[in-house]
Amino acid sequence: MPVPMVDVARQYQDLKAEIDAAVGAVLESGRFILGPNMEALEEEVARYLGVGHAVAVGSGTDALHLGLRAAGIGPGDEVITTAFTFAGTAEAVAYTGARPVFVDIDPDTFNIDPAHIEAAIGPATRAVIAVHLFGQPAEAERIRALCDRHGLLLLEDCAQSFGASLGSRKTGAHGHLGCFSFYPGKNLGGAGDSGLVATGDGALAEKIRSLRHHGAEGTCRHGTIGYNSRMDEMQAAILRVKLPHIDRFNAARRRNAEGYHRRLSAGGVTLPIERIQGTHVYHQYTIRCPGRDRVRERLSVEGIATGVYYPLPLHRQPAFREACAALQLPATESAARTVLSLPMYPELTEEQLDGVCRQLREAL
Numbered sequence: 001m002p003v004p005m006v007d008v009a010r011q012y013q014d015l016k017a018e019i020d021a022a023v024g025a026v027l028e029s030g031r032f033i034l035g036p037n038m039e040a041l042e043e044e045v046a047r048y049l050g051v052g053h054a055v056a057v058g059s060g061t062d063a064l065h066l067g068l069r070a071a072g073i074g075p076g077d078e079v080i081t082t083a084f085t086f087a088g089t090a091e092a093v094a095y096t097g098a099r100p101v102f103v104d105i106d107p108d109t110f111n112i113d114p115a116h117i118e119a120a121i122g123p124a125t126r127a128v129i130a131v132h133l134f135g136q137p138a139e140a141e142r143i144r145a146l147c148d149r150h151g152l153l154l155l156e157d158c159a160q161s162f163g164a165s166l167g168s169r170k171t172g173a174h175g176h177l178g179c180f181s182f183y184p185g186k187n188l189g190g191a192g193d194s195g196l197v198a199t200g201d202g203a204l205a206e207k208i209r210s211l212r213h214h215g216a217e218g219t220c221r222h223g224t225i226g227y228n229s230r231m232d233e234m235q236a237a238i239l240r241v242k243l244p245h246i247d248r249f250n251a252a253r254r255r256n257a258e259g260y261h262r263r264l265s266a267g268g269v270t271l272p273i274e275r276i277q278g279t280h281v282y283h284q285y286t287i288r289c290p291g292r293d294r295v296r297e298r299l300s301v302e303g304i305a306t307g308v309y310y311p312l313p314l315h316r317q318p319a320f321r322e323a324c325a326a327l328q329l330p331a332t333e334s335a336a337r338t339v340l341s342l343p344m345y346p347e348l349t350e351e352q353l354d355g356v357c358r359q360l361r362e363a364l
């Protein structure tokens with residue numbers, strides 16, 4: 001029985017009537033950019049996250065980039081982050097002219113290790129980007145306290161953690177800026193690219209609103225050189241249909257993670273470790289697996305898709321490695337060699353979980 005990594009089309013089938021009606025209404029309206037759906041989604045997401053402001057933008061990478069720009073990060077500045085993440089996290093820093101400074105991760109959670117952040121702070125440090133990797137919140141409360149102590153800005157990269165919480169608050173509500181992606185494969189995904197910045201700071205929100213729309217201030221006045229990075233109405237309309245279902249989707253992911261846990265706890269692989277007081281939303285179910293590449297190949301022959309996030313950490317990527325030649329990140333490098341992500345989406349069935357785990361045991 002073949003099992004894909006994600007099944008985005010399946011979710012459309014579940015919500016087809018509502019999505020078709022919402023998209024049809026956008027087409028009928030003739031309003032496609034900076035329209036009422038985007039504004040409504042901003043309010044709905046701000047309320048869901050419990051933050052004062054939400055600004056919808058063109059992608060998750062843009063959410064990070066415009067957030068950094070709005071906060072005044074630029075050439076000569078350093079931004080501390082993890083190398084065990086998607087390239088967009090560090091690209092956003094590089095776009096501003098600032099330098100990403102990579103520090104090591106906690107080997108249990110794959111998230112940035114606060115102790116390493118503290119050690120990397122220098123005179124040029126201006127900000128920290130904490131990534132809530134695979135849907136498990138990083139230690140945002142501890143990192144926020146550390147940032148406050150050193151006068152640093154905290155951005156949360158919530159591209160993989162929509163709906164996850166830490167303590168009593170959602171991810172995205174702990175930092176100065178919470179940056180989200182609605183890329184189709186994320187937990188809350190559109191039918192194209194878009195993203196959003198959440199913030200409690202009204203002045204930052206206004207700057208991001210201006211930056212996403214060519215630096216516009218009112219009509220026909222451009223205060224700064226901005227960008228074209230707006231969420232279109234089609235994406236906003238689809239996301240508004242899906243938002244009321246996100247807690248149900250995330251609960252189904254958690255149920256599937258428990259299903260994997262039960263079936264795989266007999267040993268042979270290292271299972272994901274939940275270390276936070278809060279809710280992990282399992283964007284990925286990522287194990288550590290001996291002989292990872294061989295196991296992956298065996299599963300692939302049986303039609304079981306798997307993913308490796310991330311096989312080459314950012315400090316070893318051609319795009320970033322020149323500035324990092326002497327940098328050693330042992331926990332990151334070990335994770336890159338051993339991680340294996342299993343199929344994960346809300347609609348996975350018990351039979352599919354059985355099939356994946358049976359094949360995995362045989363491959364081991």
Ligand SMILES: *Cc1c(COP(=O)(O)O)cnc(C)c1O
Pocket residue numbers: 059060061062085086088089131157159160180181182183193194195
């Ligand atoms: C997907 C992702 C991004 C980038 O989001 P896009 O919408 O694809 O630009 C950034 N950071 C992380 C951790 C991601 O998973």
